[in-house]
Amino acid sequence: MSDGISGPIRRSASVRRLVAIGVTLIVLLSPFLWLLQMSFKSNDLILQFPPPLIFTPTLQNYASLWQGAFPVSFVNSLMSASFSTALALVLGVPAAYALSRWAGRGKHAVSFAILVTRMAPPIAFTIPFFLFYRWIGLLDTVTGLVLVYTSFNLPLVIWMMQPFFETVPPSLEEAALVDGASTRVVFLQIVLPMVTPGIAATAILCFLYAWNDFFFALILTRTNARTAPVAVVNFMNYEGWEWGKIAAGGSLVMAPVLIFSLAVRRYLVSGLTAGAVKG
Amino acid sequence: MSGKGLVDAERRRFNAIALAPSLIVLFMIAGLPAIYLVVTSLTPFQLVNPGSSTDFSSPLRNYRLLPDDPRFVNSLWVQAKLSFWGVLFQVLLGMLLALLLHTQSRVVEFARTFFLIPMVLPPIVVAIIWKLIYTPDISPLYYVAGLLNIAMPSLTSSVDFALTAIIIADTWEWLPFTFLMVLAALQTIPDEFSEAALVDGANRLQVFFYITLPFITPILVISGMFRLIDSVKAFPLVFLLTGGGPGSVTEVTNYYAYLLAFDFNEIGYSSAVTIVMLLLVVAVSLGVVWMGRRREAMA
Numbered sequence: 001m002s003d004g005i006s007g008p009i010r011r012s013a014s015v016r017r018l019v020a021i022g023v024t025l026i027v028l029l030s031p032f033l034w035l036l037q038m039s040f041k042s043n044d045l046i047l048q049f050p051p052p053l054i055f056t057p058t059l060q061n062y063a064s065l066w067q068g069a070f071p072v073s074f075v076n077s078l079m080s081a082s083f084s085t086a087l088a089l090v091l092g093v094p095a096a097y098a099l100s101r102w103a104g105r106g107k108h109a110v111s112f113a114i115l116v117t118r119m120a121p122p123i124a125f126t127i128p129f130f131l132f133y134r135w136i137g138l139l140d141t142v143t144g145l146v147l148v149y150t151s152f153n154l155p156l157v158i159w160m161m162q163p164f165f166e167t168v169p170p171s172l173e174e175a176a177l178v179d180g181a182s183t184r185v186v187f188l189q190i191v192l193p194m195v196t197p198g199i200a201a202t203a204i205l206c207f208l209y210a211w212n213d214f215f216f217a218l219i220l221t222r223t224n225a226r227t228a229p230v231a232v233v234n235f236m237n238y239e240g241w242e243w244g245k246i247a248a249g250g251s252l253v254m255a256p257v258l259i260f261s262l263a264v265r266r267y268l269v270s271g272l273t274a275g276a277v278k279g
Numbered sequence: 280m281s282g283k284g285l286v287d288a289e290r291r292r293f294n295a296i297a298l299a300p301s302l303i304v305l306f307m308i309a310g311l312p313a314i315y316l317v318v319t320s321l322t323p324f325q326l327v328n329p330g331s332s333t334d335f336s337s338p339l340r341n342y343r344l345l346p347d348d349p350r351f352v353n354s355l356w357v358q359a360k361l362s363f364w365g366v367l368f369q370v371l372l373g374m375l376l377a378l379l380l381h382t383q384s385r386v387v388e389f390a391r392t393f394f395l396i397p398m399v400l401p402p403i404v405v406a407i408i409w410k411l412i413y414t415p416d417i418s419p420l421y422y423v424a425g426l427l428n429i430a431m432p433s434l435t436s437s438v439d440f441a442l443t444a445i446i447i448a449d450t451w452e453w454l455p456f457t458f459l460m461v462l463a464a465l466q467t468i469p470d471e472f473s474e475a476a477l478v479d480g481a482n483r484l485q486v487f488f489y490i491t492l493p494f495i496t497p498i499l500v501i502s503g504m505f506r507l508i509d510s511v512k513a514f515p516l517v518f519l520l521t522g523g524g525p526g527s528v529t530e531v532t533n534y535y536a537y538l539l540a541f542d543f544n545e546i547g548y549s550s551a552v553t554i555v556m557l558l559l560v561v562a563v564s565l566g567v568v569w570m571g572r573r574r575e576a577m578a
Contacts, residue, residue, distance in 0.1 A: 017379065017387075018384075018386065018387070020379060021380060021387060021390055024376065025393055028394065028451070029393065029396060030419075031408045031409065031411075031412055032396055032397065032408060034419055035404070035407065035408045035411060038411065038417075046417055047416060049422065050422055051419060051422060091300050091304055092301055094296075094297035094300075095297055095300070098293070098294035098295075098297035098298045099298065101290070101294065102294055110302070112568070114305065115564075115568075116564075117309035117313075119508065119560060119561060119564045120309075120313070120557055120560070121511045121512065121533055121553075121556060121557065121560060122512075122514070123514075123533055123536050123537055123540075123553050123556075124312075124313065124316055124553050124554075124557050125309070125312055126537075126540075127316055127540050127546060127549060127550055127553065128311075128312035128313075128315040128316050129312060130540075130541075131315070132312070132315070147308055148308070150308060151309050151312075154304065154305055154308075155305070158301060182289065182293075183289050183292075184293060187297075208399065211401065212400075212403075214401070214402055214403040214514075214515050214518075218518075219541060229401055229403040229404075232403065232404075232407065233403060233407075236410075236519075243411075243417060247407075247411075250404045250407045250408070253401050253404055254400050254401055257400060257401060258396065258399070258400075261395065261399040262392060265392055265395060268395065268398075268399070268459065269459050269460060269463060
C-alpha cells in the first residue's frame, strides 16, 4: 500500500517528510506541553518573564492539590465514570448481541431510535434532569451523574458492540444450539468470551466519555459530587487565578485519558462516530 | 413444531429479554426527558414562579417569541460562523495531515498516535490550555509576539478576534478526528491507480486531484458532517474563554440556552430554544446517516 502523493517509488518515509511530520507534531502538541510544564513550575516561575524553559521542576502544585478538596472530586469522577460504564455494559452488551442477531423488521428503527438519543446536545438532557433531580433529591449526587452518563454510554455500547458480535461465526452458535445448549448459555459461554477485546475497548471509551464530561457535572453537582473537571475550573474563581493548581489539576484530569486512549486508539473512530454529538 | 422452530422461538424470547432492559432504561433516561423538555417548552416555566410549570394557556408563546429575539437569532449566526469555519479548517488541515502521515514507516505509524492527543483530552482541559495561551501575563504566544515587536490585541476580549480565538481552539481540538477519518480512507485506495497514472506520466498534483481526491471526497463530506453536528459541543471553550462575550459575539445557541435556563431562570423559554436546536441537529444527523447508507450501498 502506498499513497497517492509519494507514489510507489518511495515506500518508506523520506527524510524531508519525517522532518515535516516532526515539526507539525511539535507545533500541534506545544499548547498541551505548555500546560504540562507549567504544572511543575512554582507560581513565581509561571509569572516570570521571559518564561524559563529550563527550570528545576517542583511538585508543590500537585502537593497543594492533595491538601484541598481536589482528591474528593477526583474520586467522584472515578466513581461516576466507572459505575456508569458498568451499568451501560451490563444493560447494553446483551442488547447489542440481540440486535446483531435480529433478522426481523424493525431492527433499523430500533437502532436508529437508540442513536438519536446520542445525537442530542447535552443541554437537551440537562434541563429535564435538573428539574427531575431537584424534585427527587438526586442533585449533587454521584448516583445522579451515573444515570445521566448512562444516557449517552448505553447507546454507545449498543452501537459499538454490534460489529464485534457480527464477527462471531453463526455456525459456532448453531452447532452449540443443535447440541442442546440454550441461547443464554451460548451467549454467556461461547459468544461473550470471543468479544472480550471489544468489551474492553468499549468500556474504556465509555469511561472516557463520562470522565471528560464537564457540562452535566457543572449543572447537576455543587460540592458533594463535584467532579475533577469542575473542581479545576473552580481554581479560576477564588482568590485570583491559581495557575499552578490549574495546570496541575488539568494534568491530573487528562492523565487517565491519555493512558486509556493509547490502549484503544484502534477503536477511537468507531467510538467517536457512534455518538457524533454527545459526550 | 420442528427443532428449528423451537430454536427460533427460543432465540426470539432471548432477544426480547436481552433488549428489553436497555430499551426501558433508555426510554426512562432519554425518552421521558425529551418528552418533558417538549412539555416545559410549552409553558412560561420559571423556577421562582410556582404554577408556571403547568400553565399551558398559551402553549406556543415561546416559539412565537423566538424569531423576534435578537439574542436567539444572533446565537444561530454565531453558531453558523463557528461551525462553518471550524469544519472547513478541520477538514482541510485534517486532510493535509493525513496526506503527510500516509506513508509506510514504523516511525510514522508510531507518531500517528501522538497526533490524536488534542481530540481525546477532556474538553475542559482543552479550554484551560487555550485560556493559558490567550492570557497575556503567562502566554508563550504573547511572549513571542513581544520578542518580534508585534502588538498582540487581547484575543478573547476583542470583538474582532473572540470568535476566531474559539475557532482556532476548536480546530486544534478536532483536527485529529478528520485526520483519522481521512487517513482511514487513504488506506483503502488501491496502489494500482496511482502507479499506473505515474507510469503514464502524471505528476503528483495530478494524481492527487484526479485519483486521491475523488476517492476521499465521500469521507471528507462525512467527517465534515460529523463535525458539523458536533460543533454545538464547543460549550467548554465558550464557557471558559469568552463567556459568550464580548457582548454576545461568541454566544452560540447552546450557551444562550444554558444562560436562559441556569442564569436567567427562564426554563420554559430555554426549553423552546433547545428544541429548535435539537431539530436542527437531528436534521443534519439524518443527513449523515442517509449519506452513510448511500456510501455503503455504493461500496
